[in-house]
Amino acid sequence: MITSSNDQRGNKNVDGIDVRYLPVKYNNTYGFIRRILAFLLFVRLAKREAATVCGVDLAYVMTTPLTTGLIALHLKKKKNIPYYFEVGDLWPEAPIQMGAIKNGVLKKLLYSFESKCYFHANKVIALSPPIRNYIESVSPQTKVYVIPNLSHCHFFEPSFSIKHFNEQNPLQIGYIGAVGEANNLSYLLDCAKYCEQEKLPILFTLMGAGKQLALIKKKAHKLQNTKILPFGNAQKVKDVMDILDISYVSFLNKNVLGTGSPNKFFDSLAAGKLTVINFNGWIKNIVEKHKCGFHHDPEKPEDFARKMQVFLKNPSLMHTYQRNARRLAEHYYDRELQIQKLVKIINNEKKISLSDSEVYILTA
Secondary structure, X not given: OEEEEOOOOEEEEEOOEEEEEEEOOOOOOOOHHHHXXXXXXXXXXXXXXXXXOOOOOOEEEEOOOOOHHHHXXXXXXXXXXXXXXXXXXXXXXXHHHOOOOOXXXXXXXXXXXXXXXXXXXOEEEEOOHHHHHHHHHHOOOOOXXXXXXXXXOOOOOOOOOOOOOOOOOOEEEEEEEEOOOOOOOHHHHHHHHHHXXXXXXXXXXXXXXXXXXXXXXXXXXXXXXXXXXXXXXXHHHHHHHHHOOEEEEOOOOOHHHHOOOOHHHHHHXXXXXXXXEOOOOXXXXXXXXXXXXXXXOOOOHHHHHHHHHHHHHOHHHHHHHHHHHHHHHXXXXXXXXXXXXXXXXXXXXXXXXXXXXXXXXXXX
């Protein structure tokens, strides 16, 4: 495995895998140009590192960003190594919709490059049904399979109980993850402000890092019902998740951002948390179908408060939704299930069972 790291250097054996860390500084507080430069540096170093690996039959190349496609195409052309291409977010569609890429000529070049990456891949692994739909529309001849992100059911071990909420024992809702423009946590702070005005017994916790963190801290400073924690490792994330009743997943109100497969959603399911989302798309459909959370209008904090009061008044209903979340993780998104599916795809097995997410794509 070839990856990058701010801290690690050289090679390390991780669970029997030879992991090679390349020295590429990266931080999600970087601006667009600085990010691109980091991506291109990784491409250059990864090409060089890949040349030292012998006996490779297949390359498994992961996005984002789309620039990793340069590595895949290089390996196929120079080394005659076929590749599978895993797509977790739509590039360049996402930065274009976000307004980061505005030049018309550059857009055409990026779309052309994107299509080329799909066309030359032996198979594409899409992390969501909408991504699969998009890739098939761009490159109809490409074989595309859906494997969403993983729920780590062995790592998260929820304990379920019916709680009754009041000022002394507030309902705990939290956001854990990136604090960037694409997440727009101002939506959540607007909800916190409204709930404080309405004197609802809800405590909001934010844990993360990113370009917008300073702005979010400034906005949250005046709120008595909101606290912000520094981002931590996986164990610290688990510790915070353990005390939450509800997990919040947030994205800016852009259609393309609803096509992804956010890790925090699948962690929420594994941890047995009722999940609140503020974006449309396939995740919204799954949340509503399996009754493990709800969607609220991101522009209307009163919509959030109204829906939250249903669970404040009926703790047993929240208990049911939390159990539904864990059940969904175990039945469809557990790590072992997803790995088995990937192994079948790599081994070219003909029969691959459909998950709920893939049934959705066939009927959408």
